[in-house]
Amino acid sequence: MIHLWFIASLCISSSSAQAAQQFYDSTNCSTYPDTYPGSRYTCKTPQDPCETYLVFRSNQRFHNLSEISKLFNLNPDTLLQKNSHLNSSSQFLEAGKEVLIPVTCSCSGDFYQVSFRYIVPENTTFSEIACGVYEGLLKSFTLEQDNLNKTIAGAELNVPLRCACPDNSTALGKKVKYLVTYPIIRKDSDSDISAKFGISEEDFFEANDLPQFSTLFAQTTVLVPLRDGPIKITDIPESSPAPTSGFLPTLPVAKTERFKNPTSLYIAGSVIGFLLLIMAIVVSVLCIKALRKWKSESVQPFTPSTSVVMPPMRGSSTTSCLSPDFLAGIKYCLVNYSIEELRMATKDFSEETQISGSVYKGLISNLEMMIKRMRFEDTRRLIDLHSKINHINVVNLLGVCYDERDLLWSYLVFEWPKNGCLRDCLSDACNLLCWKERTQIASDIATGLHYFHRCAFPSYAHLNVSSRNIFITKDFRGKLADIAAPDNLVNGPVSEKEDIFAFGVVLLELISARENIEGKLVKDSVGFLGGAGNEGGCFEGLRSFMDPNLKDYHLAEALCLAVLAKACVADDPLHRPTMDDIMKVLAKTVSPRQPEK
Template identity: 35%
Template structure:
């Protein structure tokens, strides 16, 4: 036994010496969400200062998302030279949503870690995790923010406070420089990325990329919104950021040795051949030692299986988004006859060439096709997730997609038209312009929304989380029946039970509607929608935007505490939408407020499943209609 242990120790020494020839930094994996961990075994605090130089010029990537879609906004956020960003990105000054932007930075060693510093002003409800994973998309980490000298304790972030943000970057090691590497670009991994596609996009040898991040052909799982170092011989070009086409058929197995950056002299080639032999021999010894170790201690590591991966470490290929193409559109037409592919000329005629008179709001236009009103939404980026879901579902409480169009880099999604617009136009006191929904209409709308969510949670395979339930995403038809809209943030869940969660590194949504477990720890489940629904129901009764309540620094429970405590008359006046002028059943308000209280519990396991909310609201509606008929 002692000889085996000695052999294994020897193997470890050999493997470390061999890997140090190529390895730059350990890949961060999913440790970006473990904000309490202060170790740096996976580079969560930053990349180590082990390069030839303590400072270097390098590149990071960033994906344009509102409000950071202009050259000025991105350069200010990342403290980068706007002229250099423009030059690297085809002289553009604006970028489409999800467009990859190459950003040049100066990377320097601070406290043992490489970083490029920028600053950020704290906003209401910000946490280090939200700043790192939402605003900066993973180009920094919550651990690095907390570890930064001068930054406040993570529990004491104050609005408008200016903090230092260390962006993740690194400089090449000597062995990498010897192989021709001049830059280590910090690349933000996306859902459809894997190591081979990234290597192909930037013209990099895959073996060199893997070893630069201490990954292997077997252990090569990467996760969205983490950084992967890409070794480059020359500055990256904008051509690398073009959306890649659908993958070709797989090539035959390679029989030759992978090519590393070629040398100009035969002596260098001979040196590389010798190096290959040394590494190959070391790898063989390492594999032999590992096999002996596993047999002795019965701890054989199973190869990653998508069915065995925990919910918080879903492999990338499980979450790949289908890249939209004309072929994909044609397949949609074959799958669902209700999805029509429109020409741009048809949509131009429907909207009077997208005139200002046809504009509803934002990038949504009203049009008329074959005598029927339609809502036409102009979009950029990958819309496959929304199309994939909408072409499969059919429910009266979900907005219906009737067609799509693609023209000159823009997508146009054609929806059924909701005559009475967004719910937000009817319930916010400062916006409703005299419009007023009755008590029964509000309960019916709430029931419709809950019913639509129940369909997404329980009757789609897999189940889906909407992730952006709010009043502006609820549309009302001519009969004031609600339809859930805007599915661009929807996410499928592999949870087998109601209380199961998965993790995300990218916090998105609307402040005020975001559940605490999602905002603080990135936990995703159907209970996110239940929490947001509770906030929406609160707004419907109070006639007040939740953002106003946060400006008042009040906990949501304060708004309805009086009602729950049966302080009837005065509490109802303060709580209810004043536009209703007390035309509501006092005995039912407390019942609905209790539903709100259940939905916005801090502990997600205590919140009811949405199907229970549907049952409760059905009772409330029945009683409301009885009350309404009694007062006529």
């Protein structure tokens, strides 16, 4: 059966394009059943074997070429010869180092594969072997089909890894020699992969039957088309250095003979000055036009930059073009989880795993995750937002899941910071947040909101800031979660001032550990800062307001934060400070102190 996502790919691909080599399977390694085009690479029969490569990444268990060679039954010297960037087979490889594995790929039935033998060291699962040991170079269902009931210790498994040979009947197949099987990890993008192997993005898309700007998912594989010659994997840095700013390029200056005639010097100076004046005028006009355009664009309502293409829905009767390219334009990789995985992680979304409302906590691959259930039509906007605001003080979006049996709902999977939400931390007398940790959390949340309001383009408002939507990492750093408004600041300062008010409430909770209930905390807590009474009365009021469990706070710092909180919750939004103002105050207040001698 041809799946709807494949039809969608045909809808958005150019009808005049050359026939592609293979299909890309967007479902992850553990997806069951294994029926998607691209789950295994198809071959024409009869088909001659070809020499090609797989990419494998070093890890704690396989940390040098000697260990890796045992897994693939290769001579370490052969592996070293094919990886000229490494010095010896015993050289320690840091986790994630990519290694080329030379293989002979051949047809087996309808599919290409290269088979290896694997002795199971201990009782395990097919998913752990396929997705863990072999890093997604085959699907767990494929492994299970070839090895029924063989996951006990000592069993010998047949492991048919994915590989492919070029199709000489296509234009691309005629010009490439190798189709390297490359397993995708988070943060991989088509541009990064193309740069690693020195190929064009057009060839990459064609080799995998992908439309341009497609999203790549972790725990899947792609084919990298390479021509004849030595193969080298170039390390791509996390971020490239910023280009030198300025309007004029820097040109080499040749040595010239000095002007001997002063008149010539004056004339030359006048001409140069006149040209510089004209250039300054032109640049100013261009800057003004660009600024006007930016302002007009920044207040427009949110509109997606690409057309919405829906995710796969098996069994649906709709005739729309549906595609896993739903997340087009995202520059980092999302894991595509199955609904079965999420049900297992959350004990079928039981109350026991419910954090609040439609948010659940679950264990996936031995990692705690936060799973948010939301309406299908809201998913893309939130994903699009997170693709633009990747920030250290915002909870990371890790994956997505579409329930194909209930088309109204979908799920987003976020990281789970180890210490849970701020409200729970403040309520736990056994694990008390110290004063330094509280001021650092305040600074972290302010930094995140400042990024939303001042650094993101277009600007955004969070509109859901509270101690229950702030999460604390194992290092006691704060992260914002559950963004309620994936629209830009269409209401200008009004939306921003709502975040400022909410931040003020969080500051008061950090100081007092009391929970804001229907605004009563705000109204009852700032009276002692109204200016009435003497300075001593103000300090006494503050001491009685502070969390009684706190013993290490600095009274002057606490007063400064309390005054800042009072300004943030002012009745008139125009009297509330901006995030710029807040950052300036916190920079002076929440500064690292030198240890006492």
